[in-house]
Amino acid sequence: MLTLKEFLENITYNHELLRRLSLKIKLEKPRVTSEVEKVLEKISRGESPDSTDEEKLDRWLESDPEGLEDLxxxxxxxxxxFESMLSSKLKRPLNHKTVISLLSRDSSVRRAVIELVxxxxxxxxxxLSSISMSREVLRVLRVQRALRRASEKLGEVVEDIVREELEKAGVPVDWPDVPLxxxxxxxxxxxxxxRQNPKVIIEVKFHNSHGTKMQRDAxxxxxxxxxxxxxxxxxxxxxxxxxxxxxxxxxxxxLSLQSQRVRVFQIASLSDLVSYVKAALAS
Structure with a gap:
């Protein structure tokens, strides 16, 4: 059964996940240069940037305001x-879309953003204290955000990947929104x-950013x-x-729910999912 350690390792290095998603969605070209990426990696560890680092971020946000998301x-x-903190700092209400529209032409906003972040x-x-930061983790986060920008219903794409894997193996699947x-x-x-005779229930919970919805999913x-x-x-x-x-x-x-009748899988282990479903249907 899947352990926490295995799960986290698969998230960080799961090239299979990204490969499968890229087949469904056209990936955007990365906006972050290697020079800027080094600065982002540095601040992600809580290290203070020097003046040269801040100049790089300033030029980057001026030329590519959408880079705010990556920052x-x-x-x-x-x-x-971010919106709450920046609004308080600049003493005026701001949302992230307004900030993005200002970054290319307002140096004071860029400075405020860089200082705040x-x-x-x-x-x-x-x-910071509970996450082991790495360039690989940051890249996975950015690629998954790029995928989300390309398709607002990323979760449905992942559901399609799961369903197609089952259908390819000859497993009968009924979907979507099955009542119980x-x-x-x-x-x-x-x-x-x-859905008239459900024997195996399949639920997909894919999240590329953290939020309260994940608690509801659990x-x-x-x-x-x-x-x-x-x-x-x-x-x-x-x-x-x-x-x-x-x-x-x-x-x-x-993960603690796992038992003979409950199993947790990741995109990288869909072959195991197919075997599990087949065995359940045959029992």
Whole structure:
């Protein structure tokens, strides 16, 4: 069964995940140069940038205001928190879209953004002590954000990948939004062999950034795990995406559900998912 250590390693180095997603969505060319990437990696560790580093960031944001997203990703700062902090700092209400529109023409806004991110947030990042930072993690985060920009419904793309893998193996799959008898408040992504006679429930939880929805997803999987045990069914949860790196408590709750009737898989282990579903259907 999947362990926390294995899960986190697969997120960081899971080239298979990115390969499969890139087949579905045209990847954007990376906007971050190697020179800027070194600065982002530095501040992601909570290190203070020198004046040369700040000049590089200033030129970069002036020429490519959309790079703000990559800057925030590097220090795991959400748009909501960023908007609140910057509005307070500049004493006027600002959202991230307005900030992006100002970066190319307002040097004072660029300076405020760089100071806030590099000198106020990064050294005091509450996630810093619990996350092992690496360039690979940052790249995975940025690539997954690029994928999201290319398709707002990234979760549905991942669901398609899972469903196609099952169909390719000859496994009957019914989807989407499958209702469950006795659990009318919930819908699941797919089931096998059919919604009229569900034997295996499949739920996909893919997150490329961290947020409160992940806690709700963990609670839903806990509810589904109890349901399948009660109904003598099987649950296959496909959980992946770099966002889980930052929600380890919720992730641990999900992994602790694993039993004979409940299993957790990642994109890299879809062949194991197919074997599990086939065995469940044959039992």
């Amino acid at each position: 925030l990703i590097s220090v795991f700062l959400t748009y909501t928190t 590099c000198r106020e947030w990064a050294p005091n990042n509450p996630l 008898a006795g659990l009318e408040s919930e819908r699941v992504d797919m089931c096998c062999p059919s 609670e839903k999987l806990i509810k589904l795990a109890k349901y399948v045990e009660r109904k003598n069914l099987w649950l296959a949860a496909v959980v992946d995406g770099a966002g889980w790196w930052f929600r380890r408590r919720d992730l641990e709750k999900i």
